[in-house]
Amino acid sequence: MAGSGELVVALAGQPNCGKSTVFNMITGGRQHVANYPGVTVDIKEGIISSEGKRIRVADLPGTYGLSSFSNEERVARNFILYQKPHLVVNVVDTSNIKRHLYLTLQLLEMGAPVVLNLNMTDVADARGVQVDPKILGERLGVPVVTSVASQGKGKRELRRILKTLRAPEPRIIPYGTLEPFILRIQEKLERACPDWIFPLRWSAVKLLEQDETLLAELARRGEAGEEVRQLANSLAEDFRKEHDEDPEGHIAFSRHLAAKELAEGCVVATKSTTKTLTDRIDSVVLNRGLSLFWLAGVIYLLYELAIVKGYELTAYTWPYLAGFRSWVASLLPPAHFYSEPLLRALTLSVVDAVLSVLNYVPIFLILFACIAILEDSGYMPRMAFILDRLFRKFGLHGQSTLPLILGGVFVGGCAVPGVMATRVISDEQARLATILVVPLMNCMAKIPLYTLLVNVYFADHKGFAMFFISTITIIVALMAAKILTLTVLRSKERSPFVMEMPPYHLPTFFGVGTRTVERTWLFVKKVGTIIMLVAIVIYGLTSFPGLSGGVRQSFEDQERTLKNAFLQEIAGNPAGKPFTEDSRAIDALITYWDSYQNGIKQVSSKEEKKAFLEEYKKQDPDFFAVLLPGRDKDAKAVQGAFKTLLSERGTLQRSYKEKVISSSLLGRLGISLEPITRWAGFDWKVNVSLLSALAAKENTVATLGALYQPEEGQEGAALEERMESQAKGFTQLHALALMIFMALYPPCIATLIMVRLEAGKKGTRWMLLSLLFPICLGFLFASGIFTLGSLFQVTGLQAMGIFYALALAGALVLSRIEPREHKNAYGMEGR
Amino acid sequence: MRLNELSPGTKAFVKKVHARGMISQRLRDFGFFPGVEVKVLRCSPLKDPVEFLVESNFVSIRHEEAHCVEVAE
Numbered sequence: 001m002a003g004s005g006e007l008v009v010a011l012a013g014q015p016n017c018g019k020s021t022v023f024n025m026i027t028g029g030r031q032h033v034a035n036y037p038g039v040t041v042d043i044k045e046g047i048i049s050s051e052g053k054r055i056r057v058a059d060l061p062g063t064y065g066l067s068s069f070s071n072e073e074r075v076a077r078n079f080i081l082y083q084k085p086h087l088v089v090n091v092v093d094t095s096n097i098k099r100h101l102y103l104t105l106q107l108l109e110m111g112a113p114v115v116l117n118l119n120m121t122d123v124a125d126a127r128g129v130q131v132d133p134k135i136l137g138e139r140l141g142v143p144v145v146t147s148v149a150s151q152g153k154g155k156r157e158l159r160r161i162l163k164t165l166r167a168p169e170p171r172i173i174p175y176g177t178l179e180p181f182i183l184r185i186q187e188k189l190e191r192a193c194p195d196w197i198f199p200l201r202w203s204a205v206k207l208l209e210q211d212e213t214l215l216a217e218l219a220r221r222g223e224a225g226e227e228v229r230q231l232a233n234s235l236a237e238d239f240r241k242e243h244d245e246d247p248e249g250h251i252a253f254s255r256h257l258a259a260k261e262l263a264e265g266c267v268v269a270t271k272s273t274t275k276t277l278t279d280r281i282d283s284v285v286l287n288r289g290l291s292l293f294w295l296a297g298v299i300y301l302l303y304e305l306a307i308v309k310g311y312e313l314t315a316y317t318w319p320y321l322a323g324f325r326s327w328v329a330s331l332l333p334p335a336h337f338y339s340e341p342l343l344r345a346l347t348l349s350v351v352d353a354v355l356s357v358l359n360y361v362p363i364f365l366i367l368f369a370c371i372a373i374l375e376d377s378g379y380m381p382r383m384a385f386i387l388d389r390l391f392r393k394f395g396l397h398g399q400s401t402l403p404l405i406l407g408g409v410f411v412g413g414c415a416v417p418g419v420m421a422t423r424v425i426s427d428e429q430a431r432l433a434t435i436l437v438v439p440l441m442n443c444m445a446k447i448p449l450y451t452l453l454v455n456v457y458f459a460d461h462k463g464f465a466m467f468f469i470s471t472i473t474i475i476v477a478l479m480a481a482k483i484l485t486l487t488v489l490r491s492k493e494r495s496p497f498v499m500e501m502p503p504y505h506l507p508t509f510f511g512v513g514t515r516t517v518e519r520t521w522l523f524v525k526k527v528g529t530i531i532m533l534v535a536i537v538i539y540g541l542t543s544f545p546g547l548s549g550g551v552r553q554s555f556e557d558q559e560r561t562l563k564n565a566f567l568q569e570i571a572g573n574p575a576g577k578p579f580t581e582d583s584r585a586i587d588a589l590i591t592y593w594d595s596y597q598n599g600i601k602q603v604s605s606k607e608e609k610k611a612f613l614e615e616y617k618k619q620d621p622d623f624f625a626v627l628l629p630g631r632d633k634d635a636k637a638v639q640g641a642f643k644t645l646l647s648e649r650g651t652l653q654r655s656y657k658e659k660v661i662s663s664s665l666l667g668r669l670g671i672s673l674e675p676i677t678r679w680a681g682f683d684w685k686v687n688v689s690l691l692s693a694l695a696a697k698e699n700t701v702a703t704l705g706a707l708y709q710p711e712e713g714q715e716g717a718a719l720e721e722r723m724e725s726q727a728k729g730f731t732q733l734h735a736l737a738l739m740i741f742m743a744l745y746p747p748c749i750a751t752l753i754m755v756r757l758e759a760g761k762k763g764t765r766w767m768l769l770s771l772l773f774p775i776c777l778g779f780l781f782a783s784g785i786f787t788l789g790s791l792f793q794v795t796g797l798q799a800m801g802i803f804y805a806l807a808l809a810g811a812l813v814l815s816r817i818e819p820r821e822h823k824n825a826y827g828m829e830g831r
Numbered sequence: 832m833r834l835n836e837l838s839p840g841t842k843a844f845v846k847k848v849h850a851r852g853m854i855s856q857r858l859r860d861f862g863f864f865p866g867v868e869v870k871v872l873r874c875s876p877l878k879d880p881v882e883f884l885v886e887s888n889f890v891s892i893r894h895e896e897a898h899c900v901e902v903a904e
Contacts, residue, residue, distance in 0.1 A: 064857075064860035064861070065856070065859075065860055067856055069852075069853045069856050069857075070853075095887075096887045096888065098862075098886065098887070099861070099862060099886070099887070099888055102860075246851060246855075248855070248856070249848070249855065249859070252856075252859040252864075253859075253864050253865070256859070256862065256864050278889070279872070279889075282872075282873070282882075283873075286873055286875075286882070288873070288874070288876050289876075291875075291876045292876055381891070385875050385880060385882065385891050386875055386876055386877070387877070388875065388877075388879070388880055388893070389875060389877035389878065389879045389880070390877060392893075398880075495853060495857075496853060496854040496857050496893075496895075496896045497880060497891075497892065497893040497895075497896060498854070498857040498858060498860075498861065498890060498891075498892050498896055499880075499890065499891050499892075500861065500888065500889065500890055501882055501889040501890065501891055502889070503889075
């Protein structure tokens with residue numbers, strides 16, 4: 001990669017050194033996530049040009065060291081080893097220089113062309129730590145640049161230094177008693193593998209540390225490599241025996257001493273620090289009595305800002321989206337009397353699906369901004385600190401807090417950002433468990449069905465029913481997480497909980513802004529495109545194979561009857577003359593009416609409305625008279641008859657739709673599932689609406705609406721009333737079973753795609769698991785409630801209470817189960 | 832004595848880290864070396880994990896992991 005006249009610069013540093021702020025400052029926000037084969041951790045890249053030179057800046061993941069234990073460390077190290085950047089800018093938190101030099105020394109040891117960036121000197125000043133860059137530069141033998149990236153200070157110097165070319169020269173760190181061992185491996189390696197491209201001494205040290213990457217390199221060299229490996233192993237064993245110490249421990253300690261010596265040589269402490277500001281904040285924020293209170297406040301604020309306020313914002317943005325839909329609709333061939341042309345129906349269903357995602361953009365902008373602020377401020381690790389104990393009992397991790405909140409712990413979240421946020425969880429087992437249970441939370445799209453059912457069937461106990469549904473999900477999710485970690489996730493890697501509590505920071509507007517836009521765009525791009533495809537598939541499944549000739553004929557007959565009734569009604573009326581003369585004019589009037597209805601919605605000002613009406617009058621004065629008869633009695637009579645026709649047409653359209661759905665592939669599936677779903681009390685109508693909800697849960701209520709047609713005298717009745725009167729056999733117990741199933745419903749397509757992306761290796765398998773296990777779990781609970789409930793003749797409300805108590809008890813029992821080989825999970829107490 | 836036995840507000844010196852692999856690596860990253868002073872800052876409202884100050888690093892560790900660190904007052 002290095003070469004071709006382009007300079008490659010890597011930014012390396014420990015977490016919380018302000019590296020991404022430095023990256024933003026250097027690249028000015030023009031950045032993208034680069035794709036490197038086999039890399040699961042994102043590497044961001046920005047390209048800048050300076051005096052005709054193209055410089056590609058790669059932001060490596062923040063790492064404490066360069067071992068091959070964690071994914072981040074492997075990625076960062078392999079980038080330096082294999083991509084061979086021209087320069088490695090090592091960003092360092094000046095206020096905590098000793099720990100950060102620990103990484104610097106490792107970079108230098110592997111021969112990376114390092115430039116040191118002393119960042120956050122303002123924080124250091126406040127803490128009374130001053131570092132002399134000149135002395136440090138001389139001792140390290142590398143150029144040193146100071147900066148305060150959060151204030152944009154040091155930008156020019158940093159950009160200038162990017163062009164310095166440095167010859168890589170490995171630094172020698174004294175390893176004391178380990179030296180003879182290193183020397184022997186080094187000699188052996190040089191003889192056995194003459195084509196070895198990495199610095200020899202560094203390689204010898206790494207082999208003593210049992211470094212995976214280098215062991216793999218050796219394995220590639222066959223027998224010669226095997227000899228070196230064996231020697232390194234036996235020497236490591238010898239050292240262990242002689243010195244009662246692990247070589248890796250000795251190596252780390254030597255580096256630590258070297259870093260300490262360096263730091264002591266160049267740090268001038270101006271005042272002795274007693275308590276840092278962060279420590280003082282933490283004594284309030286993490287106060288044992290108050291911390292849960294603060295946490296609840298933060299969660300509440302997150303909901304209030306993103307979900308509540310964001311939802312209010314969509315009221316302002318929706319008209320634009322609706323306007324776009326009307327505009328598209330006006331371009332498409334007009335609807336027929338009771339059906340729609342394929343092109344129109346298909347295009348509109350795709351547009352609707354995409355708009356349903358775009359509608360959430362305001363919510364996501366606020367949500368992602370809030371997360372970025374939480375991340376940058378340093379509160380995230382505190383959340384993990386507060387709740388870790390609780391989550392760990394169920395196989396999750398303190399860092400699962402945020403993903404679960406985003407998924408909608410109580411009511412109103414979205415699983416997509418929830419799954420995205422699992423990335424920070426360092427424990428692989430807990431991360432996968434969190435990915436799998438986040439979709440069980442109550443996302444915004446599940447709410448309409450809850451509201452519908454609660455309003456119809458639990459009207460007298462709304463408060464309890466809402467409390468039930470918003471807390472049962474987290475209880476079930478914790479149980480599910482525990483069961484998953486005890487079974488399918490049992491063998492997944494667990495990592496120790498050793499987490500830095502970084503100093504608090506004031507987030508920068510620029511940092512928060514870029515990340516917000518970036519993540520929202522990623523969401524829209526990924527989800528939007530997939531949703532389009534899914535909408536087409538769902539359309540196909542709900543429309544084909546279509547109706548038989550006989551049924552179609554009966555609809556045509558009904559159309560004719562309705563039109564004849566209209567004609568009879570207006571017979572002899574002079575205003576109805578165009579229609580009695582040529583009955584095709586009825587269709588033209590309907591099209592005219594539809595297009596008028598569509599157009600008038602987009603008219604806002606008085607002048608516009610006037611012009612709009614003028615235009616329609618000019619188009620066809622006869623139709624216009626029916627549209628707005630004014631005081632014309634004849635025209636008024638025609639309008640009356642026409643309105644009756646329209647309402648009859650509406651009924652015919654809906655019953656046509658119902659017929660099409662019920663004879664479609666999805667409808668047939670819904671009907672054929674009835675024998676099984678009967679256990680849970682679901683009829684085919686519920687089945688179809690649940691199946692269509694797979695694409696997006698918003699569909700549930702819409703499909704139910706299409707299936708529960710208004711009956712005679714019920715036109716305009718809300719779906720609540722229609723369900724109540726038509727679904728006679730549908731009881732509270734049915735409603736409860738349906739609500740429970742919905743609560744545990746498998747993730748929507750958008751979430752499934754995120755699950756596949758975030759799960760990493762074998763993502764497709766995890767995606768399928770996250771699709772299937774909630775179906776099983778939900779169906780098990782729903783049929784349990786319905787079948788047992790019917791058997792013992794309890795009401796839905798009683799069943800609700802019993803189920804809640806059982807779930808609580810189940811969770812309590814599960815929390816007591818200790819996974820096997822828990823204690824010795826990381827080889828502690830070893831030798 | 833082990834690190835998880837200390838109560839908030841107390842100080843101790845690291846004697847030895849009884850662990851290998853990833854956990855010892857993580858502890859070393861934050862400066863848990865023999866002779867280094869560790870201060871117990873606070874524990875979580877649910878008791879576990881505990882926050883420590885090691886030199887100038889603020890680190891929180893579960894009891895389980897803290898048990899690997901042998902300390903002396």
